[in-house]
Amino acid sequence: MANKTLGLENRLYDYLQSVSLREPEILTQLREETAQHPRSRMQIAPDQGQFMALLVQLMGAKKTLDIGVFTGYSSLVVALALPPEGKVVACDVSEEYTAIARRYWQQAGVADKIELHIAPAVETLDKLIAAGEAGTFDFAFIDADKNNYDNYYERSLKLVRPGGLIAIDNVLQSGRVADPLEQDNITRNIRAFNQKLHHDPRITISLVPIADGLTLALKRP
Numbered sequence: 001m002a003n004k005t006l007g008l009e010n011r012l013y014d015y016l017q018s019v020s021l022r023e024p025e026i027l028t029q030l031r032e033e034t035a036q037h038p039r040s041r042m043q044i045a046p047d048q049g050q051f052m053a054l055l056v057q058l059m060g061a062k063k064t065l066d067i068g069v070f071t072g073y074s075s076l077v078v079a080l081a082l083p084p085e086g087k088v089v090a091c092d093v094s095e096e097y098t099a100i101a102r103r104y105w106q107q108a109g110v111a112d113k114i115e116l117h118i119a120p121a122v123e124t125l126d127k128l129i130a131a132g133e134a135g136t137f138d139f140a141f142i143d144a145d146k147n148n149y150d151n152y153y154e155r156s157l158k159l160v161r162p163g164g165l166i167a168i169d170n171v172l173q174s175g176r177v178a179d180p181l182e183q184d185n186i187t188r189n190i191r192a193f194n195q196k197l198h199h200d201p202r203i204t205i206s207l208v209p210i211a212d213g214l215t216l217a218l219k220r221p
């Protein structure tokens with residue numbers, strides 16, 4: 001799981017960041033703290049975060065889903081891009097990782113915009129659907145356990161409005177998806193998932209090769 005953009009040599013990637021990255025100090029601090037974490041590769045790339053913030057602003061999003069919080073970068077970068085009344089519904093199973101996230105959300109002054117649910121995300125999403133929230137979200141980011149991607153995608157597709165956007169992370173798996181010798185479970189599941197989305201008539205699709213591959217799926221009316 002790369003947290004820099006695949007296929008760009010370091011010098012060019014550094015240049016890209018030097019002329020485009022406008023990372024708020026609080027996000028830089030969070031990224032630096034997370035870099036010390038043994039699972040730091042689960043963090044999204046800063047240029048990817050900035051891209052997602054731009055998408056959310058472009059859409060005028062107010063209500064979003066963050067499936068897979070880890071130490072909170074994706075929730076925070078989106079929350080900062082939302083209007084004051086905006087809301088992020090964040091799903092994760094780890095109290096330990098999200099304790100770091102909460103600390104940064106507080107410090108950034110957006111803790112009241114982020115509603116954290118500690119439970120398997122499928123349960124949280126099913127509860128939202130049962131509570132009548134289908135069609136009410138503008139944006140969803142899927143970045144939790146890869147073997148559940150299809151479950152997260154199907155539920156997100158219900159929860160976003162027509163014209164809403166689902167962004168799915170790590171769809172290139174550091175390049176493993178394109179190597180037929182790679183036959184581990186996650187790679188096979190992501191391959192099948194990518195193929196399914198390619199032909200899914202419910203969405204308009206673009207696979208953006210930013211970070212570890214980010215598929216954008218726009219829900220058709």
Ligand code: CA
Nearest residue numbers: 042143169170
């Ligand atoms: Ca990821």
